[in-house]
Amino acid sequence: AQSVTQPDIHITVSEGASLELRCNYSYGATPYLFWYVQSPGQGLQLLLKYFSGDTLVQGIKGFEAEFKRSQSSFNLRKPSVHWSDAAEYFCAVGGNNAGNMLTFGGGTRLMVKP
């Protein structure tokens, strides 16, 4: 069975500091990996995705993520956090399945200190 673990429920960083959000997955085949961001009261917005190829993927809003197969990880990074990045972040794993089904992690809430 597939699963996604986001070990950090809450993270607080200072504005301008770097950020890394952790994501570990379990999947029996080649995974497709995603990061989504959710602002309060809103739906999820796709930040970036990994299907194959270059293991470092760039997304919107200055985010990037690195796929490490040996560690079953897909950590999200940003070199300099802005106050507007405060939100909930979800990692998800899927695969080449008929329903494009995704398994989501429990989320990490990011707070940004001024």
Next chain:
Amino acid sequence: EADIYQTPRYLVIGTGKKITLECSQTMGHDKMYWYQQDPGMELHLIHYSYGVNSTEKGDLSSESTVSRIRTEHFPLTLESARPSHTSQYLCASSGFHEQYFGPGTRLTVT
């Protein structure tokens, strides 16, 4: 990016009422989904559809029902709302592998 719409955005309703949450997408995606999410919590898949006339139940048992008569439309219905149905409901669609989400409907049943 997909355009996917949900109405209403917020709904406060009394116990026992019948409600329908609307979800529409303009991208022609075959696959659509409904998730339930309590505030600050993870997403739970409650229904999905592979296309017109296809509906399946998700991982989380739900008293709601769905229909898929048109590709672009995937409404969710609760025949008799109860306080335990209070939650946020997110609709999504998928054309390739990623899912695109609507803004959600926050439902409060009093």
